[in-house]
Every structure is written in C-alpha cells, then in structure tokens.
Amino acid sequence: MPATAIAPLKIGNLTIDPPILQAPMAGFTNAAFRQIVREFGGAGLLATEMVNARGFVWLDEHEAEHPDRLWGVADEPRPLAVQIWDNDAATMAKVGARLVEEYGVSVVDINFGCPVRQVTEKAHSGSYLLREPQRMHAIISQLVQVCAPTPVTAKIRLGCHPKNINCDEIARVVEEAGAAALTVHGRTAADMFRGHADWDRISEIKAHLKNIPLIGNGDLDSPEKVVTAFEKYNVDAVMIARACLGRPWLFSQAAAALRGEPIPPEPTMVQQRDVMLHHYRLVVDRFGEEKATILMRKYACCYAQGKRGARHFRTHVAKVSTEAEFYAVVEEHFPLSPAD
Numbered sequence: 001m002p003a004t005a006i007a008p009l010k011i012g013n014l015t016i017d018p019p020i021l022q023a024p025m026a027g028f029t030n031a032a033f034r035q036i037v038r039e040f041g042g043a044g045l046l047a048t049e050m051v052n053a054r055g056f057v058w059l060d061e062h063e064a065e066h067p068d069r070l071w072g073v074a075d076e077p078r079p080l081a082v083q084i085w086d087n088d089a090a091t092m093a094k095v096g097a098r099l100v101e102e103y104g105v106s107v108v109d110i111n112f113g114c115p116v117r118q119v120t121e122k123a124h125s126g127s128y129l130l131r132e133p134q135r136m137h138a139i140i141s142q143l144v145q146v147c148a149p150t151p152v153t154a155k156i157r158l159g160c161h162p163k164n165i166n167c168d169e170i171a172r173v174v175e176e177a178g179a180a181a182l183t184v185h186g187r188t189a190a191d192m193f194r195g196h197a198d199w200d201r202i203s204e205i206k207a208h209l210k211n212i213p214l215i216g217n218g219d220l221d222s223p224e225k226v227v228t229a230f231e232k233y234n235v236d237a238v239m240i241a242r243a244c245l246g247r248p249w250l251f252s253q254a255a256a257a258l259r260g261e262p263i264p265p266e267p268t269m270v271q272q273r274d275v276m277l278h279h280y281r282l283v284v285d286r287f288g289e290e291k292a293t294i295l296m297r298k299y300a301c302c303y304a305q306g307k308r309g310a311r312h313f314r315t316h317v318a319k320v321s322t323e324a325e326f327y328a329v330v331e332e333h334f335p336l337s338p339a340d
C-alpha cells in the first residue's frame with residue numbers, strides 16, 4: 001500500500017484517474033482488446049495501436065477510407081488516446097486535426113519510441129527522431145496548435161543507444177514544444193526489449209520537466225511494482241504494456257493496490273479461459289471467422305502464458321484456422337492449472 005495517496009494524473013485539461021495507462025501496442029490494442037480492459041476497469045487512459053499519419057492521408061485521399069486501426073475509436077468510451085507516427089510535421093498535423101475534429105479523441109499521442117527497422121531506418125520515424133530534437137519540436141508544436149485544446153503527448157525511449165542517452169534534453173524539448181505529458185520507456189531503442197527498464201534513469205527525467213507530468217513505462221507486471229514506481233521513482237503515472245496482454249485484469253489489481261485496498265485475486269483458470277473466449281467473440285464479430293481465428297492465435301498464447309502446459313497449448317493453437325478448431329483446442333488444451 002502506498003504511504004501517501006496517489007493523485008490523479010492531469011494531462012492538459014483531462015483528469016486521468018487512476019493514473020495507470022494502458023500502453024499502445026501495435027497488433028494488439030485494438031477495440032476488442034480495449035473493451036476487455038475497460039470491462040475489468042482500473043486503467044485510467046487507454047490507447048490505440050500506433051497509426052501511420054502518411055498512411056491515413058493516403059487512404060483518405062485515394063480510397064476515402066480510414067485506417068483499420070481506428071476501428072472503434074469514434075464510438076467507444078472516453079478517455080481514449082490515439083497514437084500516431086511519422087516524421088513530417090504537416091502530415092502529422094493534418095491527421096491530428098482530423099482525429100480531434102472527426103473522432104473527438106481525448107489525447108493525441110506521438111510515437112517517438114518505436115525501435116522497429118521499418119519505422120526507424122526505412123521511415124526515419126519513431127525512435128529515429130530522438131536524434132533530431134528540433135524536428136521533434138516542430139512536429140509537436142504544429143500538432144499542439146491544430147489539436148488545441150485537446151492535449152498532445154509524446155512517448156519516447158531513453159535515447160537511441162546506451163552510448164547516446166539524451167532523454168533529459170528531449171524531455172525539455174517536448175515540454176517547450178507544448179506537449180501535455182511525457183511517457184518514457186526506460187530502455188534505449190538499441191536495447192529493443194533486452195535487459196531491464198532503467199527506472200532510476202526514468203526518475204532523473206523528472207527534474208528536467210517544469211510543469212508537465214512524467215509517465216513511467218517498462219517491465220511493470222505486478223500491482224506491487226506499480227506502487228513502487230510511484231513511491232520510489234517519483235513518476236506521476238505509470239503505463240503498462242506486455243503484462244496486460246494476457247492479464248487485462250492487472251489494471252484493476254494495480255488500481256486497488258494504489259488505493260491501499262486488498263488486491264483482487266487472479267481470476268480462476270476457468271474464468272481466464274472465458275475471458276479469452278469472450279475476446280474471441282469480439283474479434284469474430286469484427287473480422288469474421290477466418291481472419292479472427294488467425295488474429296486470435298497470438299492473443300490466446302498471451303492468455304496461456306506462464307501457466308502449466310502453455311507451450312503445449314501454443315503448439316496447437318498456432319495451427320487453428322476455423323472457429324470449430326479454435327474451440328476444440330481450447331477445450332482440450334487450454335491450461336487449467338496456474339504456473340508451478
């Protein structure tokens with residue numbers, strides 16, 4: 001239990017309570033996943049997958065359509081952040097304005113942290129931009145101008161490389177450009193997901209921000225670690241990514257811990273299986289049986305992860321392509337015992 005009460009997070013004129021955020025994750029945090037997270041509660045702000053700004057503009061102009069990744073965004077509950085990525089300030093601003101005006105999103109978040117080659121080397125975007133603070137400034141300030149009063153936030157890593165950690169400078173640039181919050185994943189881009197997130201380094205950034213909040217991210221996989229992040233590392237909010245993929249109830253457990261209340265127990269294995277099947281139905285409703293079943297393979301593996309027999313289940317679920325096969329594999333192989 002935290003020694004002092006944890007205040008809600010303020011992002012511009014928005015109050016995020018509890019100050020626990022669901023991270024954007026490409027390929028995972030679509031509307032079906034977000035609905036599941038919302039049903040359990042405990043996440044103060046949810047985020048979409050990252051949406052490419054150039055792709056948005058192209059689709060809009062050529063096909064009169066919007067990216068699939070905006071599925072659900074127009075209608076689902078608020079607050080909701082949409083994350084965008086690219087390196088051209090004017091294109092980003094165009095998309096930001098549309099997200100605010102047409103979709104009424106609560107927050108426009110900018111991806112300056114993605115370390116994947118297709119985004120960095122090929123598109124000079126994501127974490128690549130950490131080496132170009134002035135360009136980051138231009139992107140943020142133009143977005144802030146067109147999105148106001150909707151807040152614009154930035155998500156970064158510590159730097160591009162362990163030998164080039166420049167998050168303090170970047171933090172100052174982000175705030176000067178008018179962003180309303182800064183999220184930091186405590187690794188460098190070169191680290192990818194190796195090693196541990198450096199929470200001491202995240203914490204040091206706080207001194208470089210004057211007014212905007214610092215959101216810490218990396219390796220939070222238990223309510224206890226969430227409490228520690230606030231108490232020891234002085235962040236204003238936390239963001240959880242991988243650990244919530246198979247445990248979307250983690251937010252409600254972390255929120256209870258922050259309030260100093262008893263932590264709700266893990267759902268039983270049967271309940272966890274039922275959550276997964278509910279998730280599957282939501283995906284089928286949207287994508288139809290064939291596409292949904294293939295999409296669900298990876299989510300199903302997340303739900304099984306860490307449980308006895310997970311590897312066996314993974315082997316079988318990786319091959320399913322129809323609804324009947326999916327249900328049969330779940331019935332026969334979904335682990336019903338917790339980890340040893």
Ligand SMILES: Cc1cc2nc3c(=O)[nH]c(=O)nc-3n(C[C@H](O)[C@H](O)[C@H](O)COP(=O)(O)O)c2cc1C
Binds near residue numbers: 023049050111155241
């Ligand atoms: C599959 C996957 C997809 C991700 N996609 C995004 C993304 O679209 N935008 C983003 O800012 N970060 C993305 N991330 C990074 C996470 O948001 C987060 O910063 C990182 O996983 C560290 O947090 P964690 O240790 O809680 O997982 C992704 C991570 C994973 C594992």
